[in-house]
Amino acid sequence: MKTNTNHSQTATHALSPTTRRAIFLLSLATFCSMAVQRICDPMLPELSRIFGTPISEASRAISFFAIAYGLMQLFYGPVGDRFGKYRVVMLATIGCSVGSLLSALSADLTFLIAARIGTALAAAAIIPLSLAWVGDAVHYEQRQETLARVGLGTMLGITAGQLFGGLLTDTLGWRWAFVLMSAAFATVSFLLWQQLKHLKQATPHAHAPIGFFQQLKEVAHNPWARTFLSLALIEGATVFGVLAVTAAHLHQVHHISLTLAGGTTALFGLGGMAYMATAKITIRRFGEVGLARNGGIxxxxxxxxxxxxxxxxxxxxxxxxxxFGFAMFHNTMQAKATQLLPKARGTGVTLFAGFMFLGQSLGVLVLAELFNHYNSQSILGADAMVVCALGLFLSRAIAKRNATQADQA
Incomplete structure (x- = not known):
């Protein structure tokens, strides 16, 4: 079939320079998107002090961002499938630049939360549609490795958000962190706009999109899709939820500065980068089942x-x-997400992202509230056990699904 021919030509070694540059620019966009999500994490104690509110209230700058981000997935999936995923990503970076600037100008916590919600409304398109674009352009056999390259921007974004969020808060002030993000988004949007005209002939044709409600019906009647999206919800609540409060834990328990706490948690991103750098070897060594199991543990x-x-x-x-462990686990989830709805890949990936970030919003709210009643050691320890169980469950689910598909072949 023509579609199979197009896919086979997009193996990693055969990617054109135009496509490679497009993937690089998408990595920059995902970098900015993740950085703006995580930049408030080390700010929480300072935002709490500046605005005279408990950390649980200041954390709404993170949790409300995640809620808006998750809800918008249902919008951007069909939009990306219809109007072009790359184009929508470019427009979204412009919106994020404006939202970050408004965050920097916030006079109170309410305005900051509103500006963060506005930023999230735009940022929601960037990572899932970037992954979906790769799903259209690269054959599945090479896709996980290519997604790891795009994911490098995500991991760098976690590092930059955690590091500069704490560093700038301790030095120039928290507003300058958002000024930096606004400038970064503006630069990336310009580069994406320049590249867009070269992709009209370079991007392989995806499947003709099916109706949105038909897509949701397919998901609702698919046991694997229901299981997978449930895992995404739990992943968001446990992994991203605990990451949002780790800097606060280090600051409060060990009495280290916000810069040092943010810099320490930034090593999470460096671990993910190490996985991305060794993804080709690691993927071949462990396979999807091993990556899910060992990553969670x-x-x-x-x-x-x-x-x-x-x-x-x-x-x-x-x-x-x-x-490193998170990247092993999450990269496997991303690859599976690109196959959730192959005929409407944008919607499939954004459903995955929507459930994951809905879980993140719930996780941040719950963990921040638990901080007011229990010690952070117990909270982080219990969360860690849940993630171990999640990795084991996903690995077994993938192994069972692979065996079923092999029997049907």
Whole structure:
């Protein structure tokens, strides 16, 4: 078939320079998107002090961002399938630039939360539609490795958001972190706009999109899709939820500065980068089942150390290991998400992202509230155990699904 021919020509070694540059620019966009999500994490104690509110209220700058981000997935999936995923990503970066600037100009917590929600409304398009675009352009056999390259921007974004969020808050002030993000988004939007005209002939044709409600019906009647989206919800609540409060845990328990706490949690992103750099070898060594299992266990074990170690220095290698484990697990989830609805890939991936970030919003709200009633060690430790179980469950689910598909072949 023609579609199969197009896909086979997009293996990693055969990607054209235009497509490679497009993937690089999408990595920059995902970098900015993740950085703006995580940039408030180390700010929470300072925002709480500046605006005179408890951390649970200041955390709404994170949790409300995630809620808006998740809800918008149902909008951007069909829009990306209809009007072009790359074009929508470019427009979204412009919106994020404006939203970040408004965040920097916030006079009170309410305005900051509103500006963050506005930023999220635009940012919601960037990562899922970037992944969906890769799904259209690259054959599945090479897709996980290519997604890892795009994911490098995501991991760098986690690192930059955590690091510069704490550094600028401690030095120039928290507003300058948002000024930096506004400038970064503006630059990336210009580069994406320049590249867009070259992709009209370079991007392979995806499947003709099916109706949106038909897509949802397919998902609702598919046991694997229901299971997968449930796992995405739990992943968002446990992994991203605990990441949002890790800097606050280190700051409060070990009495280190926000810069040091943010820099320590930034090693999570560096661990993810290490996975991306070795993805080709790691994917071939472990396969999807091994990546899911070992990734969940590595993340959980690392956060047990972060939670209960009396020495904050052990959080340095632990955050790195947690990031590596998360990237193993999440990269596998991303690859599976691109096959959730092959005939409407944008919607399939954005459904995955929507459930994941809905879970994140719930996780941040719940964990921040638990901080007011329980010690952070117990909270992080319990969360770590859940992630271990999640990795084991996903690995078994993938193995069972692969065996079923092999029997049907």
């Amino acid at each position: 590595s993340f959980g074990a690392a956060f047990v150390v972060i939670a209960f170690s009396p020495w904050w220095q052990l959080a340095l290698p632990s955050c790195f290991v947690a990031g």
